[in-house]
Amino acid sequence: MHLKSNLKKKYQRVFEGIAKQGDATLLNNIYTDLYITQGGSEQVNTEHEVRQIEVTSRRHESQEIQVECTHLFKPGKDKKIKTVLTKGVAGIGKSVSVQKFVLDWAEGKENQDISFIFPLPFREMNLQDKEKQSLMDLITQFFPETKGLNLAKRNMYKVLFILDGLDEFRLPLNFKDNETLCDVLSPASLDVLLTNLIKGNLLPSALIWITTRPAAASKIPPYCIDQVTEIRGFNDTQKEEYFRKRFTDENQFKEIIDHIIKSKSLFIMCHIPVFCWISATVLQNILEMKTNNNLKNNQSNDASKTLQESNTEDTPKTLTQMYTHFLRFQIQQSRRKYDGEYTPDVSWDKDAILSLGKLAFQQLERNNVIFYESDLEACGIDVYKASVYSGMCTQIFKEETGIILGTMYCFVHLSIQEFIAALYAHLFLDIHKKSVFVHESTEQDSKKETLTDLLKTVVDKALESDNGHLDLFLRFLLGLSLQSNRLLLQGLLTQQDENDQSKKEIVQYIKQKFEANLSPERSINLFYCLNELNDQTLVKEIQTHLSKGSLSSAELSPAQWSAMAFVLLTSKEEQEEFELQKFKKSDECLIRLSAVIKNSKIALLNDCDLTDRSCSALATVLASDTSLKELNMNNNNLQDPGVKLLCTGLENLKCELEILRLSNCSITEEGYKALASALRSNPSHLIELDLTGNDPGQSGVKELSDLLQDPNCQLKKLRFLGTAADKACQDVNRVLGENLLLLRELNLSELGLSGLNKLAAVLQDKHCKLNKLILSDCSITEEGYKALASALRSNPSHLIELDLKGNDPGQSGVKQITDLLQDPNCHLKTLRFLGPAADEACQYVIKVQGENPLLLKELNLSLHELGDTRVNQIAALLQDKHCKLNTLILCGCCITEKQCFILTSTLKSNPSHLRELDLSGNKIENKGVKHLCDLLIDFHCKMERLRLRGCDMTDEGCSALTSALKSNPSHLRELDLSENKLGDSGFENISNLLKNPECKLEILALCKCSIKEKQCVFLTSALKSNPSHLRELDLSGNVLKHTRVNKFYDILKESRFKLERLRLRYCAIKAEDCSALTSALKSKSSHLRELALSGNELGQLGATNLCDILMNPQCKLEKLELVTLYCTAVTV
Incomplete structure (x- = not known):
């Protein structure tokens, strides 16, 4: 196929750094894989691209999804990938990635399912905006070999259009208002053709790959893009790989890579492949020059010295030094190539550099990186001279059969344009004694500007910029003010005697700027500026504090705080986790170090006395391109205003926070609503939210819980409660299928609980809004009652009804709960321990004695005629485990044998508490006594005192009674059988009981029992046999x-x-x-x-x-x- 063959010829070689004039290399020999990630933000990033590179260099690769360039159109989980937008700063390798993609296809290596690939660079299409043409005309113009091709046949061909360099396109791309076009043969303006191609109206099945610098990405509406990727350039491993391929000599490779790694600013910039080329060019040249000089002078001992050891002042360590050496080298190369000069000194063409500098400066002010012949001519640049300076200015032209598409120019990289612009500012000052920023119409001839004036002006202008577009220009401008750097430009820049004084003044001026309320980004750039000026004083002060561990007690100035941020950001150690407590627990510390937080994956800000001031700074971090995935704000008094500020960051689509902890932050209903609203706006990243220890009001829990039903919401863990309470919620959800925190009534009767402590933990939490809680027959014991009481003291304001029937409160459970009723904050209206009958008895006792029988140990209802109904009610009360009576006195209550049966049956079901029973004066007779014996014989019965005075008992009843006591004799201490006709056999049975060695009876009353001689014998005999217990x-x-x-x-x-x-x-x-x-x-x-x-x-x-x-x-x-x-x- 002719197309493949032609594309292979065009793309198989790469002109590294420069075009046409550079040394052409086979792409496959030099190509190093770039780090490309999936899911870059679709929002505009207007920050200076070098600043973006600095941020990117500190980003953690583990948190990103890497994409191979050859698999850009591999289908995703949920949809096909048809249109891909790839972002990357200038020089990062976008066009080289396109070139490699096309070459692999043309050589038959990758993506062979694609029938045609049409690379259409935007910079070349700029020259096609004059006339209307069809899509097929445009393709044929760029690729004449496709003439006659019919792409309109549906699904016959799989076609890929590569639209490279969107940022260089000068037409508007009006997606909203452009006419709809569906016919590939219909002529239209280039703007209309491209918008319809990207929208899918033209060739709907065609694949589209668009590359752009970040600032221009917003030209394409998000709905037109299926996948956004970002070229991050070289990661640290790929940087080394590049230099290893570039330098086959192992010693050279080690020297160069070691030098770059030691200079943090250089190593960061090597994320950009073009900067790797610049660095390699400069350092290789320096090494070769030193080797040649050493050999020429026969200094064999020095020949082995490294970049670090030999003439260290000549080895570039800053950006300014690197670019200055690069400029010298390129000019020397061009002199040798075009003029045949081979002198070691540089012969400067000041006029040409001034013209080139003017172009760089003016286009920098206009934010242009592509310019045309008219732009060059306006600055007095000879087109031929532009080619001579090929190392710095690139002529890119395309010449096809019968058609010349035009010629365009750009600097190899934006940073080179900024360096030349800074050099121009110095030249302009040298020549005119005026600042380059002073407009001609406003120049005051009488006033001469000094170098210090210029530097101060640019410092101020750079700080006024929101996006830092002058940051790198300022670094170069300051670097070029140093005498050591000006010596490298001897013959071009004047050598100033007062240079050292200018340096002192500008260093002091920059330090004063830290006192202002600067953004972290601007502050950090000022430190890079101080680095260019070789001033490390502030940094060394902070490094001393860090080494001594004295930060928490030190009072730092704003400048020192900024130095702290700079030191942490430029540290060799990766800032995976930032812990504020290691520095200083305050809003000021957090705000000053917010740039460090932005660079960290985890921010631990808990227990630091933070307020809503910190939330504002954090919102800015969350709304930016940040590495932050986990934020812990636990135990700070943020309140609702603070959370609302935080939400302005959470709702931003740039925010990719995954874990947010806000426990015990005094957040109320308003804060919960703000969080819910923010997560509806940006639901796709947060997977864990912790709000334990806050008060959600009536609707807060529901607001956030409803989010879990949103299919776009990725929230997996929404935590309102501590561990125990959360487990209780899960148990309730498992049993009832409902969220306990959304209920107003909860009935767990007879369902059983694996642990009331967990439920109590829910009840004491302010997220719980239960009004009615039914826990009857749930096997709750004393510990459970205590836990409930404690919980309801902590959160007393909602529960109005509590049902605990059928549980066992132990000795203190009832009191624990009833004491709550005395709490003025407690709204409990109904507290139910008993069934209806027992409750009636309870009300009766309260009426008669004025006390709650559930809180009594002794109940005396003597001389109250109870009757069957009341006895049944009292029996129900006695049967309930909430009743803990030890003593029951029912003397003279007209209790019958039938009622005695009811009472004793009841006491059998709950026998363990009663220690004293007095039924004296009731005619229960022998049958009643026998019913009582059924209780006494129970081994659970712990009766200690039994009084049956005057109960019409005879020897028959006495026999039954003593027999029962013999079977369970160890507890009874007191027995009163007075005023009963016991007879001889009765006394004999009593005597036999007393003789039992297990009998522990201490008090025996036999008053008015008509004791006879024989009965006395029985008694005295028994007392002699077992005399040790009776008192x-x-x-x-x-x-x-x-x-x-x-x-x-x-x-x-x-x-x-x-x-x-x-x-x-x-x-x-x-x-x-x-x-x-x-x-x-x-x-x-x-x-x-x-x-x-x-x-x-x-x-x-x-x-x-x-x-x-x-x-x-x-x-x-x-x-x-x-x-x-x-x-x-x-x-x-």
Whole structure:
């Protein structure tokens, strides 16, 4: 195919750095892969391109998707790729990438599915804007070999149009208003042809590849582009690869690459392939000159010295030095090539350089990088001379059969144009003593400008620029003011004696500028300017602080803060993570170092006392081309105003933040709404958002949760809660299928909880807005109640109803919750622990006693006739685990055998708390007692005190009772069976119980039980058998004759018998019985401390004898009650 053959011939060689006059090299021999990334921003970047390169050089490759040039049109996941826009700064390698792509196709290596490739450089199409022509006419004009080709046949050919250098196109490309054109044979203006081709109206199936500098990318509407890529130039590995290919001598390669790496500004600029060429050209020339000089002088010892060791002042370390050497070399080369001069000194053509400089300066002011013969002629440049200076100015022309498309000119790179413009400013000052910025019509002949005046003027102009378009020009201008650099231009620039004074003045002037509120970008450029002036004082001060670790306590000036940013940005170490606490916890520190944050992948700004001032600076960072992917702002008092400022950055399409942490930042509903709005505007990058510890108001959670339904939203983690609370939310979502934070009522009855602590963590969080919470029968224990109470104290304002029926609150659970009701912030209206019946009993007790029975340990309802309904309600209360009664006293309540059954059945279901039961005065009879025995026999029963005085129990009931107590004897400490007719068998059973070694009974009351002789024998026998536990015995109201009472007196003498209190009131004891009693009390073995004998017939003598015994030192008696018929008040 003729097209492939011709394209191969045209593209197989590359003229590195210059066109036509350079040394042509086979592209495949010199080509180094460029770093191309997917997904560049579609927004306009108007920053100076060198500034963009500096930012790009610090970007982390791991966070970008690399694209191979040959696979630009490989289909994406969701769509076919038809139109690709590739951005890249000047000299980065866009045109060389196009050349390589076309050559690989022409040689049959890549993309062979494409039938035709038509490279159409915009710079050449500029000359086709005069006449109307069809698309086929345009193709034929550029590629005559395609004449007669019919591209209109649908789907017959796969065609690729490469539109290279959009930034060089001078026509408007009016996509909005241009007419629609669908016929490839219809003539139209070039503007109309191109807009319809790019929109897909002409040849809809054609592939389009557009290359451009970043500032011109916005000329193409986003809807016309399927994929945006960006050529980043050489990464660090590719830089070394380039120099290794350029220098086959290993020693030369190592010397040159080591020198470039040591100079940070040079190494950064080597991202640009053209700058690699410039550096290689200069450094190779310096090495060769030194080698030749050494050999000529036979200085063999010096011949081995490196760039760093030999004549270090001649080896370029700054941009100005590099470009000055490059200018000298190119002029020397051109003199040798065109004039045959081979002298080591440079012969300057000042007029030609002035003309070239004027062109560079004027076109720089107009932001033009492509110019034509008319532009050159306006500056007095001979077209032939432009070719002579081929190293600096490139003549690009295309000559086809019978058609001359025209001639265009440009500098090899924008930076060279800026260098020549700066050189022109110095020449202009030398000659005219005027600033190049002073317009002719406003020149004041009487005033002469000094070098210092010029430098100050340009410093001010550069700082006034929003996009820094004069930044590099200023660096060159300052660098050329140094005497060391002017010596290299001897014969061209005047050598000024006062140069050192000018340097001091301008250095001081620049340092003063740091005191103003400069943007981080402008501040950093000023440090590059100081670097060109060889002034490192501020940088060294900061490096000292860093090495000493004294930053947190140091009071830094604005200039020092700027120096800090510069040092961090130009550090050899990659700033993967920025942690503000390592510097100073303040808004000022963050604002001053925002350029460093912009360059970092992770910014840890938590716990730094930041306010909305910092948010404004961060918004600017987020809205720029930044490396930042993770931002941690936890525990700063940002409040809603701060978050709203932050959102102005988040909503910007340039923002590619993936993780944002804002926990405990005092954000309320307004802040949540702002975040939701920002993420709707730019939903495609953020994958994690942490808002724990804030207060979302009524709608904040919903605003953000709704985002998760947006198909464009990439949010994977939306965190409102801590770990435990978040787990509870997940559990609820799994069980109920709903987001707990969006609910106003939650019913988890009988569903069970894996841990109430997790739910409590949700309740205490302000994101939770529950009004009603039902947790009945959820197996919640005391710890759960405590957790709930704690949670509701932390967030008391929303819950109005809480249902905890069917749970076990332990000893303090109920109190923990009910105490909440005293909190004035608590809005709880309904607190439900009990079922309806138990709740009725609770209300009854509150009415009768004025206290909540759930908070009581003892309940005494004696002498209240309860009836069946009330007993059932009390039974329900007793059955509930919220009831923790230890003592239940129901004396004289008219409880029947049936009601006794209800009570004991209930107590069996919740027996573990009751320790004391008093049913005295109720006619429950033997059947009632037997019901009670069912409770006592339960091993869960821990009854310690049982009173059944006057319950109409007989020996039958007593037998059942003692049998039950024998089976579970270890807990009962007190038993009162007074006023019951127990009979002989009853007493015998009681005696057998007392004899049981496991019986721990301490108090026994058998008042008015009609004890007889035989029954006394049973009792005394039992007490002798197991005497060590009983401490109190009450036999009052029984007629104890002489023989009976003496049996008890005898036991008192036994040391094993530990009885301390004996009550024998109204037992018909006579005076003659006192002698045996006094004898027992005198015994050392007696432990009796209290004796009650009132109501007996002791007489004066008996009372006196007993009183006298108290004087006996061996008697342990402490209390003696002797109210008798004869002695009305004898109590000792």
